[in-house]
Amino acid sequence: MKKTAIVLLVTVALLFVLRQFVVVPYSVPYEGMEPTLGEGERVLVNKWGYGSSSSDKAKTVERGAIMVFHNPAEKPDVAIDDRAVFIARIYGLAGDTLMLNRQLVPVDVPPVDVHLKRVYHYPALCEERMLAIVDSLGIKDSFVGNGQSSHSRQFNYDEILKVRAAINRAFTLVCTSPDVPTNCYPYVVPKKGGVVPVTLWNITLLCNTINYHEGRKAVIKNGQLFVDGKLTKQYTFTQNYYWVMCDNMLNLNDSRLFGLVPESHLVGKVWMVYWKKIRTI
Template sequence: MKQLLKAVLIAAALVVLIKVFAFTSCTIPSTGMENSLLRGERVIVNKWSYGLRLPLMGMTGYHRLAARGVERGDIVLFNNPAGKGTIDRRELFINRCIGLPGDTLMLNGQLIQTRDQVLSPDSKLVYAYPGEQEDLVVEAMRRVGIGDNKLVGFDRGDFLRSFSHYEIYLMRQELRGQVTFRSLQTDTADGVHPFVVPARGKAVKVYPWNAKLLCNTIVQHEGRQARLQGDTLWVDGRRVTSYTFKKDYHWVASNNSVSLCDSRLFGFVPDDHIIGRASLIWFSKDTEEPFWHGFRWKRFFRLVQ
């Protein structure tokens, strides 16, 4: 009897050690990752995929052994960035990483990634507009503070000027449809803007379209006081036009855009919230069929892609 009890205790201890320091299992709670992971499937998460995040963060802080970066396209398990309390005790989410630290994503008004050309907010494109509206354009440039922007050419009665994404945003806001600007290169759809995913030690410029997201990130994860006044960001009582982040962040998305349990809901995911990569599906059943004949044994131990 003692030998049996000893064996049970050793086995239990090994299971706990493996779960804490090597692998864990989680159940997919929703349909947000369908086509890759189905609701009710159980997956194994490798805690060493990005280096082991040491437990007891509430006591010892954030430490990661053999740290390495997430790869674009990985399905990652992480703690809720918008949760309360100690990070490693928060609710778990699982999503696909589509934006790495330093990446620029083209997101629309719903913060969904688009197929538009990825460009810097300050990259220049050449725009054409009717020559008879030159006075309106020059006056608008003066009002929004765009100086030293000379004509770059003419095209069948149109005047040509180069504007950055931010400058053309300001011009369109200022002119309110009075002037139609036509890009001679690949332009982005209306309402689509470049969002830079913050990286440790790098400054991110503040624009009207990213100010709220940056403000929330600074308050929740950088430990600073921040607020918005219109489109202006204030940090620790000072107006800022850019902010240098202390952490690496990621942008994650559901496979199913209807599911809002991704970065559209809770914003950027800091590196200290990431647990590991979903590597293997070890249990699956067809939730659309009755329990007693819905098992799909051929789906057991399927690699997560």
């Protein structure tokens, strides 16, 4: 009897340890991972090396892995372990640069070098308008040369986006080299200790990430980011982040909706499916 009790206690203890730190069952909460995983199907999730107890998550997260994580859009005062559980596939790792369109959907083009200066021609008759625009934007030393019918200036990625917005199609800018894409933008997935510049296209994402996951107060005023009341043109992040996507693109329970997923919110990697629905045609 005594031996039986000891065996039972050891078994219960092992099951507790396995569930808390190694493997835990989950039910797929929505249709976002179809056809790979269906809503309601049961999976086993490997927690080893993930979550708030792991000190080396960056080495264990793989691109393409199906991950379970806690809702990153929940209010910061709700404990991470008390939040709803989501599931999606890792698309961007900490330190990656992703090209995303206006709907934050990845676009299959090479990442843009945001520092590279490209030369643009525009009508000589528009020089006065162009000069007023670059002066108002604080762009320095952009003038390259002038011809009889056209003038030339050089701009980096951030500058050309601002200039084009200010011109508002009043005249045409022609790039002398392959132009930057106009339908997508480079987003840096933050890594621990990494510095991410604030830009026109990522300012909202960075503001939300800092507020929700960095424990600081961030606001946008007149198109500029302020963190704890100070103007911030670049930010150093304190943990790794990930960009996740659903296999079913019609489902928005991924980074298009809630932004970056911090490493502290990771539960684990889907290891195996132990109950799968019988699907009918």
